[in-house]
Amino acid sequence: MTGRSLADWxxxxxxxxxxxxxxxxxxxxxxxxxxxxxxxxxxxITVTGTNGKGSxxxxxxxxxxxxxxxxxxxxxxxxxxxxxxxxxxxxxxGDAELCQAFAAIEAARGEISLTYFEMGTLAAFWxxxxxxxxxxxxxxxxxxxxxxxxxxxxxxxxxxxxGIDHAEWLGDNRESVxxxxxxxxxxxxxxxxxxxxxxxxxxxxxxxxxxxxxxxxRDYGLSIEGRDWSWFGLxxxxxxxxxxxxxxxxxxxxxxxxxxxxxxxxxxxxxPERIASALSRTRVTGxxxxxxxxxxxxxxxxxxxxxxxxxxAEYLARRLSGRPLAGKRLAVFGLLxxxxxxxxxxxxxDQVVEWAVAPLPTSRTRPAGELQAxxxxxxxxxxxxxxxxxxxxAQCTRASAGDEILLxxxxxxxxxxxxxxARHAKGDVQDGFAG
Numbered sequence: 167m168t169g170r171s172l173a174d175w176x177x178x179x180x181x182x183x184x185x186x187x188x189x190x191x192x193x194x195x196x197x198x199x200x201x202x203x204x205x206x207x208x209x210x211i212t213v214t215g216t217n218g219k220g221s222x223x224x225x226x227x228x229x230x231x232x233x234x235x236x237x238x239x240x241x242x243x244x245x246x247x248x249x250x251x252x253x254x255x256x257x258x259x260g261d262a263e264l265c266q267a268f269a270a271i272e273a274a275r276g277e278i279s280l281t282y283f284e285m286g287t288l289a290a291f292w293x294x295x296x297x298x299x300x301x302x303x304x305x306x307x308x309x310x311x312x313x314x315x316x317x318x319x320x321x322x323x324x325x326x327x328x329g330i331d332h333a334e335w336l337g338d339n340r341e342s343v344x345x346x347x348x349x350x351x352x353x354x355x356x357x358x359x360x361x362x363x364x365x366x367x368x369x370x371x372x373x374x375x376x377x378x379x380x381x382x383x384r385d386y387g388l389s390i391e392g393r394d395w396s397w398f399g400l401x402x403x404x405x406x407x408x409x410x411x412x413x414x415x416x417x418x419x420x421x422x423x424x425x426x427x428x429x430x431x432x433x434x435x436x437x438p439e440r441i442a443s444a445l446s447r448t449r450v451t452g453x454x455x456x457x458x459x460x461x462x463x464x465x466x467x468x469x470x471x472x473x474x475x476x477x478x479a480e481y482l483a484r485r486l487s488g489r490p491l492a493g494k495r496l497a498v499f500g501l502l503x504x505x506x507x508x509x510x511x512x513x514x515x516d517q518v519v520e521w522a523v524a525p526l527p528t529s530r531t532r533p534a535g536e537l538q539a540x541x542x543x544x545x546x547x548x549x550x551x552x553x554x555x556x557x558x559x560a561q562c563t564r565a566s567a568g569d570e571i572l573l574x575x576x577x578x579x580x581x582x583x584x585x586x587x588a589r590h591a592k593g594d595v596q597d598g599f600a601g
Contacts, residue, residue: 172261189312200274206294214306215326225425232444235300240290287314311349329477344368360424386427452580461562467570476509483513493568521548522557526578554582
């Protein structure tokens, strides 16, 4: 496969293993041993959770980089380019680097069949090990215990939240989900939880491993007063630390609070102004991602969010209800077939005036007709469209000046919107777009 492009490699990886998801560490561990892959950096922070992993990883990377550390971040899925999954010192891995890593994994795996995600995870570890990093932040792809990321022993293990998603793999109750996520905990190493009500299975695993356990609301937490927020937590010596009067963030502040507690345990300089600045600068594409645009002379707001399960929808609804809107809110919505349609739609029904639904560009999509029928039965105004971009364009045309268009329901949905925005910014479609 030498000389192949990144697109060629990714197409090859998609058909390499008979199952897209095949939980277990045996295959990845065997190939990692053949490659001589070990700890990719002196500090390893692993993050799992039903929602909030991406923003927590981004906050952590920003805090560490603010101290001059060279940081690697591995995340998934990507929105536009596969390169987004592997970042070294704030820069996405290049095509040539990824191709070199995939070639190394391919040469080492021999008869061992690896999934797309397993190949990508090993490639990230291979690149990290060669980059002389000070720290890595690893986002779990699915669950925790049997995820390929869990090959590496974490110095700090973070659980952002615990909800029901991927039930066919993780179970249909919070206790089962928590057990899988607690699989990233290590004996004697700090375990952190951002869920205010963690199931007993998570607590039991921390106790079994004698892992120092830091729980939001008990050991660390946040408070909001007007346009400021404050944080309290514990350092590695068990001493209380605080940050006060920080500006409110666009991203979920409970994830920033979790990242702060992790940072407080790392024996790094505690500089309130620099810490607050790093958090304020943190952005994550597709997560409460607000874009301003002018469409046919009308100023509009586009809010992109990858939320695709009930927990994420409830959080999104709370954020929307707390922010007054001068105009009305229209939605563009698509959902995968294995997601909880009622659980995702119901929290947002009161926040949206008109819906535009569309299929996602994958065989796993829920049909637009099914989405339309469900919303119609809920009493919502709804139209169906051929694809996400057509739905988005229709809502822009339908909207009045000052209105907001909420686009959510899937990573696929947001990726389509980002492509649409990029094409219109270049003027590829003549429809009055500007800005």
